[in-house]
Amino acid sequence: MKNPEIQVRRKPRQSRAKVTQEALQESFVRLLHEQSADKITIRQITDVAGVGLGTFYEYFSKKEDLIALTIHVHVKQHAEQMKTYAQSLIKLSTDLDVQSYLQQIIHFQIEQVQQQQFLWAQTFLLERQISSIDIYRKSYAMMVQMWRDILEPFIQDEVRLKSTALNLQRVCYGFISQTLLIEPEFGEWRDLECDMIHMLRD
Template sequence: MSLSQIKVRRKPQQSRARLTQEALIESFVQLLKEKDSTEITIREITDIAGVGLGTFYEYFSKKEDLIALTIHQYIKNNANTIKQQATLWMMDVSQTPINRESLQNLIEYLLQAQISDIQSEQKIWAQLFLLERQISSPKAYQKHYALMIQSWNQALSAFTQSTESNLSLNIHRISYGFISQTLLVNSDFQNWKNLYQDMLEMIQFFILKTQKI
């Protein structure tokens, strides 16, 4: 089922409704730590969330709708991590000169933050990367891709001359490709330090090629 065909039946306008939807997502994620998504039933999700089946169907027509929203929330949260950490870095280093070395330092810092965010729940991310391929439509995938590039654009805005930075595009191509492919092959992957270094080497090439700071 493509994400373009999936619709949330009831958008949470009130705080209580939002909390209910979040509880359903959290319940699904908790179950995803223990079993494959195909083995998870809606009844299990609602039991852990402490709501009835009727409440589930107020928001979703089927389990795939909940999965699609879970994927979106995780990607959105990871994009926000990049933007928030960039803001903190700029505040901590308020007198940072706008040069290539500072840009490199910021990218290294943000990659570490992104990896830490994913590593903390890497088995969940491994499953979500797989589910994204099974459930998301091309349109939904493109939206998520654009969301991540936009987060990198905002994070690097002090160092780039355009909000449509090719550097942001290439950083996401590298980080998404390296991390997703690694976890799809091995959800128990441990050698994050080497993966991080490999990503930096690739990104350094694009910094030298495209940035005139």
């Protein structure tokens, strides 16, 4: 049964604790390149991270909680990168129209996913295996909010802003996640980008 929330036993308030938790996440990702998530053991994770088994249980009650947090952090970092890029576009241009703006952001998103294609393919797969519906909804809402932030300089009407942000997430998440779930080593990114932009124009 999937847990309703990520169960983190100890939140890293100090820098050392944060480094330890991040090391555990990075170890899991490294091991994921070698074997499937269900085959990875907690002992392997702690060995790669260079910490004791007891340290793992200071932060997590089980492996699935570490996986859920790793997914959450990965998606959150992606959202922050997207917003930072969008802000840089606005600062660099005084006459940027919304269509060109969105095309450049989608191009950037495709580039970011392509650079970490293996991890994204695993993220979408594990998201379905590990995350509860509540966690999934929170993650989805975070990405919709990201699109709202990105669109806010161009759309002042609240109803339109809400619906456009939601539709952007539906299209981008749907196209990318379904593509990588079916074909983890997908290579026709330019075609996919064109299809996404075409869908948004319609």
